[in-house]
Amino acid sequence: xxxxxxxxxxxxxxxxxxxxxxxxxxxxxxxxxxxxxxxxxxxxxxxxxxxxxxxxxxxxxxxxxxxxxxxxxxxxxxxxxxxxxxxxxxxxxxxxxxxxxxxxxxxxxxxxxxxxxxxxxxxxxxxxxxxxxxxxxxxxxxxxxxxxxxxxxxxxxxxxxxxxxxxxxxxxxxxxxxxxxxxxxxxxxxxxxxxxxxxxxxxxxxxxxxxxxxxxxxxxxxxxxxxxxxxxxxxxxxxxxxxxxx
Numbered sequence: 001x002x003x004x005x006x007x008x009x010x011x012x013x014x015x016x017x018x019x020x021x022x023x024x025x026x027x028x029x030x031x032x033x034x035x036x037x038x039x040x041x042x043x044x045x046x047x048x049x050x051x052x053x054x055x056x057x058x059x060x061x062x063x064x065x066x067x068x069x070x071x072x073x074x075x076x077x078x079x080x081x082x083x084x085x086x087x088x089x090x091x092x093x094x095x096x097x098x099x100x101x102x103x104x105x106x107x108x109x110x111x112x113x114x115x116x117x118x119x120x121x122x123x124x125x126x127x128x129x130x131x132x133x134x135x136x137x138x139x140x141x142x143x144x145x146x147x148x149x150x151x152x153x154x155x156x157x158x159x160x161x162x163x164x165x166x167x168x169x170x171x172x173x174x175x176x177x178x179x180x181x182x183x184x185x186x187x188x189x190x191x192x193x194x195x196x197x198x199x200x201x202x203x204x205x206x207x208x209x210x211x212x213x214x215x216x217x218x219x220x221x222x223x224x225x226x227x228x229x230x231x232x233x234x235x236x237x238x239x240x241x242x243x244x245x246x
Contacts, residue, residue, distance in 0.1 A: 024228040069115055072160040074219055077167060078227075080155060084148050088174065089213060090145060092206045092235035094136035095199070096129055106210070106237040108217055110229075131206065133198040138187040144179035152178070153173050170208040177201045 094098050105120065145152075150176055155161065161168050180201050184190065190198070220228035235241045 027153055047203040052071075053066075060118065073164055073167075074159055076155060077156050077164075077216055077219075079211070080167075080171075081213065081231075084174075085209060085213060086231075086234060086236055087144065087217075088205075091141055092202055093236065095133060095202050096206065097132055097135065098130045103237040103239075104213070106214075106235070108232055108235060110232065112221065114218070117214060117221075121211060121214050122170055122243050124207075124214065127207065127210075129203050129207060131199045133190075133195045133202060139183065140199070142178075142187060145174070146182065149178065154229035166208070167212055170205070170212050173201075173205040173208050177205050 021171075029205055093103075102124070105123070146226070152171060156168075156171055156175065177198075179185065180198055182193070217228070217231055220231055230243065233243050233245070
Protein backbone atom coordinates (compact mmCIF):
# COMPACT_ATOMS: atom_id res chain seq x y z
CA UNK A 1 0.00 0.00 0.00
CA UNK A 2 2.85 2.40 0.85
CA UNK A 3 4.31 1.78 -2.59
CA UNK A 4 1.21 3.22 -4.28
CA UNK A 5 0.45 5.97 -1.75
CA UNK A 6 1.28 8.85 -4.08
CA UNK A 7 -0.76 7.32 -6.94
CA UNK A 8 -3.78 6.99 -4.64
CA UNK A 9 -3.33 10.58 -3.45
CA UNK A 10 -3.09 11.82 -7.03
CA UNK A 11 -6.25 9.93 -7.95
CA UNK A 12 -8.16 11.51 -5.07
CA UNK A 13 -6.96 15.01 -6.05
CA UNK A 14 -7.96 14.51 -9.70
CA UNK A 15 -11.37 13.18 -8.69
CA UNK A 16 -11.92 16.18 -6.43
CA UNK A 17 -10.92 18.56 -9.25
CA UNK A 18 -13.39 16.85 -11.59
CA UNK A 19 -16.25 17.30 -9.11
CA UNK A 20 -15.20 20.90 -8.40
CA UNK A 21 -15.03 21.87 -12.07
CA UNK A 22 -18.43 20.36 -12.76
CA UNK A 23 -19.86 22.26 -9.80
CA UNK A 24 -18.35 25.52 -11.11
CA UNK A 25 -19.85 24.73 -14.51
CA UNK A 26 -23.26 24.34 -12.91
CA UNK A 27 -22.91 27.59 -10.93
CA UNK A 28 -22.09 29.52 -14.09
CA UNK A 29 -24.60 28.07 -16.54
CA UNK A 30 -27.29 26.66 -14.21
CA UNK A 31 -28.01 23.91 -16.70
CA UNK A 32 -27.74 20.47 -15.11
CA UNK A 33 -29.13 18.79 -18.24
CA UNK A 34 -26.38 20.17 -20.49
CA UNK A 35 -23.72 19.33 -17.93
CA UNK A 36 -25.05 15.76 -17.67
CA UNK A 37 -25.10 15.51 -21.48
CA UNK A 38 -21.43 16.38 -21.79
CA UNK A 39 -20.51 14.19 -18.80
CA UNK A 40 -22.15 11.13 -20.36
CA UNK A 41 -20.46 11.92 -23.67
CA UNK A 42 -17.05 12.11 -21.98
CA UNK A 43 -17.65 8.85 -20.13
CA UNK A 44 -18.71 7.14 -23.37
CA UNK A 45 -15.40 8.15 -24.95
CA UNK A 46 -13.31 6.65 -22.14
CA UNK A 47 -13.15 3.06 -23.58
CA UNK A 48 -11.66 4.30 -26.87
CA UNK A 49 -9.17 6.44 -24.92
CA UNK A 50 -8.14 3.39 -22.89
CA UNK A 51 -7.83 1.37 -26.10
CA UNK A 52 -5.65 4.03 -27.69
CA UNK A 53 -3.37 4.40 -24.67
CA UNK A 54 -2.97 0.73 -23.78
CA UNK A 55 -2.80 -0.87 -27.22
CA UNK A 56 -1.11 1.80 -29.30
CA UNK A 57 0.91 4.20 -27.19
CA UNK A 58 2.01 1.56 -24.67
CA UNK A 59 2.93 -0.84 -27.47
CA UNK A 60 4.95 1.87 -29.19
CA UNK A 61 6.78 2.69 -25.96
CA UNK A 62 7.46 -1.02 -25.36
CA UNK A 63 8.97 -1.34 -28.84
CA UNK A 64 11.23 1.67 -28.25
CA UNK A 65 12.27 0.30 -24.85
CA UNK A 66 12.97 -3.13 -26.33
CA UNK A 67 15.12 -1.62 -29.10
CA UNK A 68 17.08 0.42 -26.56
CA UNK A 69 17.69 -2.72 -24.46
CA UNK A 70 18.82 -4.69 -27.51
CA UNK A 71 21.19 -1.88 -28.46
CA UNK A 72 22.77 -1.97 -25.00
CA UNK A 73 22.87 -5.77 -25.11
CA UNK A 74 24.64 -5.81 -28.47
CA UNK A 75 27.13 -3.25 -27.15
CA UNK A 76 27.91 -5.57 -24.22
CA UNK A 77 28.30 -8.55 -26.57
CA UNK A 78 30.55 -6.49 -28.83
CA UNK A 79 32.71 -5.51 -25.86
CA UNK A 80 32.97 -9.19 -24.87
CA UNK A 81 34.21 -10.32 -28.28
CA UNK A 82 36.57 -7.37 -28.57
CA UNK A 83 38.10 -7.96 -25.14
CA UNK A 84 37.80 -11.73 -24.67
CA UNK A 85 35.71 -13.68 -27.18
CA UNK A 86 37.77 -13.57 -30.36
CA UNK A 87 41.04 -14.41 -28.58
CA UNK A 88 39.28 -17.11 -26.55
CA UNK A 89 37.97 -18.72 -29.75
CA UNK A 90 41.52 -18.91 -31.05
CA UNK A 91 42.78 -20.37 -27.76
CA UNK A 92 40.00 -22.96 -27.34
CA UNK A 93 40.32 -24.05 -30.97
CA UNK A 94 43.77 -25.38 -30.08
CA UNK A 95 42.06 -28.02 -27.91
CA UNK A 96 39.70 -29.02 -30.73
CA UNK A 97 40.86 -32.27 -32.34
CA UNK A 98 38.55 -31.82 -35.33
CA UNK A 99 39.33 -28.16 -35.98
CA UNK A 100 40.37 -28.96 -39.57
CA UNK A 101 36.87 -30.26 -40.26
CA UNK A 102 35.11 -27.06 -39.27
CA UNK A 103 37.43 -24.09 -39.80
CA UNK A 104 36.74 -23.77 -43.55
CA UNK A 105 33.01 -23.57 -42.81
CA UNK A 106 33.62 -20.67 -40.44
CA UNK A 107 35.65 -18.47 -42.77
CA UNK A 108 33.10 -15.69 -43.20
CA UNK A 109 33.35 -13.13 -46.01
CA UNK A 110 31.42 -10.16 -47.38
CA UNK A 111 29.30 -12.41 -49.59
CA UNK A 112 27.68 -14.24 -46.69
CA UNK A 113 23.89 -13.84 -46.68
CA UNK A 114 21.23 -14.38 -44.01
CA UNK A 115 20.83 -17.92 -45.34
CA UNK A 116 24.55 -18.60 -44.94
CA UNK A 117 24.47 -17.52 -41.31
CA UNK A 118 21.30 -19.54 -40.72
CA UNK A 119 22.87 -22.69 -42.19
CA UNK A 120 26.08 -22.23 -40.19
CA UNK A 121 24.22 -21.67 -36.92
CA UNK A 122 22.01 -24.69 -37.56
CA UNK A 123 25.03 -26.84 -38.30
CA UNK A 124 27.05 -25.79 -35.26
CA UNK A 125 24.21 -25.48 -32.73
CA UNK A 126 24.40 -29.18 -31.91
CA UNK A 127 27.77 -30.03 -33.42
CA UNK A 128 29.69 -32.73 -31.55
CA UNK A 129 33.14 -31.25 -30.96
CA UNK A 130 36.05 -33.50 -30.06
CA UNK A 131 37.92 -31.68 -27.29
CA UNK A 132 41.04 -32.80 -25.46
CA UNK A 133 42.43 -30.70 -22.62
CA UNK A 134 45.78 -32.46 -23.13
CA UNK A 135 46.07 -31.02 -26.65
CA UNK A 136 47.31 -27.54 -25.81
CA UNK A 137 48.50 -25.14 -23.12
CA UNK A 138 46.11 -25.16 -20.15
CA UNK A 139 48.38 -22.85 -18.17
CA UNK A 140 48.28 -20.27 -20.94
CA UNK A 141 44.48 -20.53 -21.07
CA UNK A 142 44.32 -20.11 -17.30
CA UNK A 143 46.50 -17.01 -17.40
CA UNK A 144 44.44 -15.44 -20.17
CA UNK A 145 41.10 -16.03 -18.43
CA UNK A 146 42.46 -14.88 -15.07
CA UNK A 147 43.57 -11.60 -16.65
CA UNK A 148 39.97 -11.05 -17.81
CA UNK A 149 38.27 -11.99 -14.55
CA UNK A 150 37.19 -8.47 -13.58
CA UNK A 151 35.85 -7.82 -17.06
CA UNK A 152 33.82 -11.05 -17.05
CA UNK A 153 32.45 -10.29 -13.58
CA UNK A 154 31.35 -6.85 -14.78
CA UNK A 155 29.52 -8.43 -17.72
CA UNK A 156 27.78 -10.93 -15.45
CA UNK A 157 26.49 -7.98 -13.43
CA UNK A 158 25.10 -6.24 -16.51
CA UNK A 159 21.25 -6.24 -16.17
CA UNK A 160 20.82 -5.96 -19.94
CA UNK A 161 22.14 -9.51 -20.32
CA UNK A 162 19.00 -10.82 -18.61
CA UNK A 163 17.35 -10.34 -22.02
CA UNK A 164 19.72 -12.88 -23.62
CA UNK A 165 19.70 -16.26 -21.89
CA UNK A 166 22.08 -17.98 -24.30
CA UNK A 167 24.78 -15.32 -23.99
CA UNK A 168 24.40 -15.42 -20.20
CA UNK A 169 24.91 -19.20 -20.40
CA UNK A 170 28.08 -18.55 -22.38
CA UNK A 171 29.44 -16.18 -19.73
CA UNK A 172 28.72 -18.68 -16.97
CA UNK A 173 30.39 -21.45 -18.97
CA UNK A 174 33.53 -19.33 -19.51
CA UNK A 175 33.54 -18.22 -15.88
CA UNK A 176 33.17 -21.83 -14.71
CA UNK A 177 36.08 -22.93 -16.91
CA UNK A 178 38.20 -20.14 -15.44
CA UNK A 179 37.37 -21.26 -11.89
CA UNK A 180 38.11 -24.91 -12.66
CA UNK A 181 41.55 -23.92 -13.95
CA UNK A 182 42.20 -21.53 -11.05
CA UNK A 183 41.57 -24.24 -8.44
CA UNK A 184 44.24 -26.51 -9.91
CA UNK A 185 47.80 -25.63 -8.95
CA UNK A 186 49.66 -27.91 -11.37
CA UNK A 187 47.89 -28.11 -14.74
CA UNK A 188 50.75 -30.07 -16.26
CA UNK A 189 50.21 -33.10 -14.01
CA UNK A 190 46.48 -33.73 -13.74
CA UNK A 191 44.76 -37.07 -13.30
CA UNK A 192 42.93 -38.65 -16.20
CA UNK A 193 39.58 -37.78 -14.63
CA UNK A 194 40.67 -34.17 -14.21
CA UNK A 195 41.70 -33.90 -17.86
CA UNK A 196 38.37 -35.39 -18.94
CA UNK A 197 36.44 -33.01 -16.69
CA UNK A 198 38.22 -29.93 -18.03
CA UNK A 199 37.74 -31.22 -21.58
CA UNK A 200 33.99 -31.18 -20.91
CA UNK A 201 34.18 -27.63 -19.53
CA UNK A 202 36.13 -26.45 -22.59
CA UNK A 203 33.64 -28.15 -24.91
CA UNK A 204 30.67 -26.44 -23.21
CA UNK A 205 32.23 -22.99 -23.45
CA UNK A 206 33.53 -23.57 -26.98
CA UNK A 207 30.20 -24.69 -28.47
CA UNK A 208 28.32 -21.74 -26.94
CA UNK A 209 31.08 -19.35 -27.99
CA UNK A 210 30.97 -20.39 -31.66
CA UNK A 211 27.19 -20.05 -31.77
CA UNK A 212 27.25 -16.57 -30.24
CA UNK A 213 30.17 -15.54 -32.45
CA UNK A 214 28.13 -16.39 -35.55
CA UNK A 215 25.18 -14.40 -34.19
CA UNK A 216 27.47 -11.48 -33.45
CA UNK A 217 29.00 -11.57 -36.92
CA UNK A 218 25.53 -11.55 -38.48
CA UNK A 219 24.60 -8.55 -36.34
CA UNK A 220 27.71 -6.66 -37.46
CA UNK A 221 27.03 -7.40 -41.12
CA UNK A 222 23.49 -6.04 -40.85
CA UNK A 223 24.19 -3.00 -38.66
CA UNK A 224 27.88 -2.09 -38.71
CA UNK A 225 29.64 -2.98 -42.01
CA UNK A 226 32.89 -1.26 -40.96
CA UNK A 227 33.10 -3.39 -37.79
CA UNK A 228 32.16 -6.44 -39.84
CA UNK A 229 35.07 -5.76 -42.16
CA UNK A 230 37.52 -5.78 -39.25
CA UNK A 231 35.91 -8.89 -37.75
CA UNK A 232 36.42 -10.72 -41.04
CA UNK A 233 40.06 -9.62 -41.15
CA UNK A 234 40.62 -10.94 -37.60
CA UNK A 235 38.64 -14.18 -38.00
CA UNK A 236 40.19 -16.68 -35.54
CA UNK A 237 39.38 -19.58 -37.89
CA UNK A 238 41.16 -18.07 -40.90
CA UNK A 239 44.90 -18.70 -40.81
CA UNK A 240 45.42 -16.16 -43.58
CA UNK A 241 43.42 -13.40 -41.87
CA UNK A 242 45.23 -10.14 -41.21
CA UNK A 243 43.90 -6.81 -39.93
CA UNK A 244 46.05 -5.03 -42.50
CA UNK A 245 44.37 -4.19 -45.80
CA UNK A 246 46.55 -5.11 -48.75
